[in-house]
Amino acid sequence: MSEAPILSVEDLAVTFSGPDGRRTRAVDGVSFSVSPGRTLGIVGESGCGKSVTSLSVMGLLPKVGTAISGRILFEGRDLLRESERSLRDLRGDRLAMIFQEPMTSLNPSYTIGDQIVEAIVRHRAIGRREAAQRAVEMLERVRIPEPAARFHDYPHKLSGGMRQRVMIAMALACEPRLLIADEPTTALDVTIQAQILELMRALREETGTAIVLITHDLGVVAEVCDEVAVMYAGQVVERAPVEELFRFPQHPYTVGLMGSLPRFDRPRTRLAAIEGAVPDMSRPPEGCRFAARCPFRIPRCETMPELAPVGPDRSARCWRAPLEELAA
Amino acid sequence: MLQLIGKRLAQLVPTLFFVSVLIFSLQHLLPGDPALVMAGEERDPVVIEQIRKQYGLDQPVPVQYVMWIGNVFTGDLGESMRLKVPVSELIVQKLPVTLQLAVMAMIVALVLGVAAGVLSAVKKDSAWDYVINVVGLAGISTPNFWLGIMLILLFAVNLGWLPASGYVSPFEDLQRSLATTIMPAFVLGTAIAGVIMRHTRSAMLQALASDYVRTARAKGLSERVVVWKHAMRNALTPVITLGALEFGTLLSGAVLTEQIFSIPGFGKLIVDAVFNRDYAVVQGVVLVTATTYILLNLLADLGYILANPRLRT
Ligand SMILES: Nc1ncnc2c1ncn2[C@@H]1O[C@H](COP(=O)(O)OP(=O)(O)OP(=O)(O)O)[C@@H](O)[C@H]1O
Ligand code: SF4
Ligand SMILES: [Mg+2]
Numbered sequence: 001m002s003e004a005p006i007l008s009v010e011d012l013a014v015t016f017s018g019p020d021g022r023r024t025r026a027v028d029g030v031s032f033s034v035s036p037g038r039t040l041g042i043v044g045e046s047g048c049g050k051s052v053t054s055l056s057v058m059g060l061l062p063k064v065g066t067a068i069s070g071r072i073l074f075e076g077r078d079l080l081r082e083s084e085r086s087l088r089d090l091r092g093d094r095l096a097m098i099f100q101e102p103m104t105s106l107n108p109s110y111t112i113g114d115q116i117v118e119a120i121v122r123h124r125a126i127g128r129r130e131a132a133q134r135a136v137e138m139l140e141r142v143r144i145p146e147p148a149a150r151f152h153d154y155p156h157k158l159s160g161g162m163r164q165r166v167m168i169a170m171a172l173a174c175e176p177r178l179l180i181a182d183e184p185t186t187a188l189d190v191t192i193q194a195q196i197l198e199l200m201r202a203l204r205e206e207t208g209t210a211i212v213l214i215t216h217d218l219g220v221v222a223e224v225c226d227e228v229a230v231m232y233a234g235q236v237v238e239r240a241p242v243e244e245l246f247r248f249p250q251h252p253y254t255v256g257l258m259g260s261l262p263r264f265d266r267p268r269t270r271l272a273a274i275e276g277a278v279p280d281m282s283r284p285p286e287g288c289r290f291a292a293r294c295p296f297r298i299p300r301c302e303t304m305p306e307l308a309p310v311g312p313d314r315s316a317r318c319w320r321a322p323l324e325e326l327a328a
Numbered sequence: 329m330l331q332l333i334g335k336r337l338a339q340l341v342p343t344l345f346f347v348s349v350l351i352f353s354l355q356h357l358l359p360g361d362p363a364l365v366m367a368g369e370e371r372d373p374v375v376i377e378q379i380r381k382q383y384g385l386d387q388p389v390p391v392q393y394v395m396w397i398g399n400v401f402t403g404d405l406g407e408s409m410r411l412k413v414p415v416s417e418l419i420v421q422k423l424p425v426t427l428q429l430a431v432m433a434m435i436v437a438l439v440l441g442v443a444a445g446v447l448s449a450v451k452k453d454s455a456w457d458y459v460i461n462v463v464g465l466a467g468i469s470t471p472n473f474w475l476g477i478m479l480i481l482l483f484a485v486n487l488g489w490l491p492a493s494g495y496v497s498p499f500e501d502l503q504r505s506l507a508t509t510i511m512p513a514f515v516l517g518t519a520i521a522g523v524i525m526r527h528t529r530s531a532m533l534q535a536l537a538s539d540y541v542r543t544a545r546a547k548g549l550s551e552r553v554v555v556w557k558h559a560m561r562n563a564l565t566p567v568i569t570l571g572a573l574e575f576g577t578l579l580s581g582a583v584l585t586e587q588i589f590s591i592p593g594f595g596k597l598i599v600d601a602v603f604n605r606d607y608a609v610v611q612g613v614v615l616v617t618a619t620t621y622i623l624l625n626l627l628a629d630l631g632y633i634l635a636n637p638r639l640r641t
């Protein structure tokens with residue numbers, strides 16, 4: 001990693017307290033960083049805290065009953081210490097996000113043009129007409145056919161894939177330095193999925209935007225990411241450049257994921273279940289979170305391992321990493 | 329959309345027919361012979377027979393209906409047996425009064441109900457939310473007559489700020505007109521405000537938890553825009569429908585409230601008519617209010633279609 005990271009998350013922890021007093025530590029000890037023009041993939045099973053992590057970066061978690069600690073450094077500023085007001089100035093401008101649910105993420109009562117224009121005039125000192133021109137341009141850039149006509153459409157007239165394109169157009173309208181894409185293709189069917197990923201890749205080339213791509217599809221990671229952070233039960237358990245991760249996974253959980261890598265003839269297969277269940281996050285185990293499912297377990301695993309370097313550019317949260325030595 | 333509207337309009341015809349038959353026949357199912365009532369002290373069977381003939385009461389019921397509905401279409405709702413004036417004239421006299429009261433009550437209900445509903449949704453689970461819900465429930469469950477009497481005691485009797493009863497037309501003296509109607513409008517409005525508050529609250533909670541509100545926040549929009557533009561626009565549709573229906577109910581006259589404040593509107597007219605077996609008046613008033621209610625219902629539906637891009641296409 002030559003260039004200084006644009007986003008660097010350090011030891012992020014998020015705890016929700018429910019109205020019944022139950023506390024869920026959804027995210028705990030999450031660290032990763034991403035540099036300008038690069039794509040970081042965050043992978044992990046459903047419920048491991050991927051969305052919570054990305055929403056904390058955006059400052060979009062519910063205010064009531066949520067405790068966040070750690071540091072989220074974006075362009076050198078710690079977002080957890082910024083005022084709501086300056087966060088609002090960042091959101092949609094230098095920092096943008098697209099979501100898992102294209103069907104419901106657009107407001108059904110306003111035209112897509114209106115919704116993109118709104119994002120532009122919020123952050124740029126330009127009139128509505130100019131903003132409308134820019135919005136049509138953006139629709140064209142995300143390859144929406146007949147953009148000038150679609151501008152006046154309500155979201156219900158568009159398919160899921162088209163809506164996700166609109167979301168991307170909206171997110172990129174102010175040329176953000178960082179785009180967080182939370183499972184942007186999960187809700188879409190395969191061919192559309194490939195198109196959207198291709199689009200994001202092309203847009204990254206054009207704009208140099210850094211991307212955090214959240215997914216539970218290792219195939220997607222292999223295709224578009226430069227680096228990967230693997231999450232398990234609220235923690236980052238392994239970080240590595242993408243080729244190295246696939247060549248030598250260093251955490252037993254990652255090894256398990258590789259074993260269940262989706263086959264090319266069935267690209268939509270989710271991460272197949274590794275034996276055993278994810279721990280209950282309202283009562284996480286004291287030691288390694290993966291211990292209950294780990295074939296490499298040793299007595300030491302009853303204390304929690306740190307995310308520690310296991311190579312020049314990579315780290316793993318496992319007492320037994322690097323694992324190659326074991327195989328040897 | 330045109331097809332949808334056409335369908336709603338087509339439904340209107342049988343509905344109105346059914347309602348008119350109902351109104352007409354209820355009249356004839358009620359005990360008491362209108363001819364006898366009209367005859368008053370007169371007990372001479374010849375006279376009574378003549379009254380029957382004169383009002384068509386000797387004809388078979390379906391014929392009577394056709395005669396009646398035919399007259400209705402020409403604007404002739406018959407004549408009040410008691411007051412000896414055309415029913416339509418009575419209605420034209422009383423309608424503006426009830427209308428004024430209904431509009432004022434609706435303003436009170438919408439302003440209080442929507443503001444309170446939005447506030448309690450935005451401040452969910454806070455002290456605000458709690459207080460608003462308690463007050464709202466109290467508003468729904470307080471009987472109108474009790475609140476009316478309390479208001480009279482406070483503002484008319486003790487403080488002497490407002491007249492206790494009576495009515496002045498706004499065309500005569502706007503200020504006094506408002507003074508005479510503000511209390512009954514408040515009584516009627518608060519009762520509806522509670523219901524509107526609850527609907528607004530739940531619709532707003534749903535909207536605020538939606539993905540598109542999250543998108544709006546992700547654009548960096550202020551909470552004010554998020555709440556009043558993005559969430560409100562979607563939450564308001566059911567509230568408007570409800571408001572239109574409540575308005576229809578208000579138009580049929582607020583019997584007790586009008587009685588307490590001696591407001592000479594539809595409520596008072598219909599009560600007097602029922603007690604005096606003034607059939608033509610009862611029929612006329614019920615027909616007019618039922619029709620208005622049905623039309624408002626239709627307007628609410630059309631409004632719903634217009635406000636909803638998915639149906640508008
Ligand atoms: N507002 C909240 N209050 C309480 N718990 C929450 C809240 N948001 C998320 N959680 C919990 O935090 C955990 C992590 O959720 P998250 O949505 O981040 O998972 P995810 O990795 O994005 O999964 P998926 O792949 O299904 O999207 C889950 O157990 C979830 O129930
Ligand atoms: S620390 Fe122990 S239990 Fe945890 S992943 Fe490594 S070997 Fe398995
Ligand atoms: Mg998620």
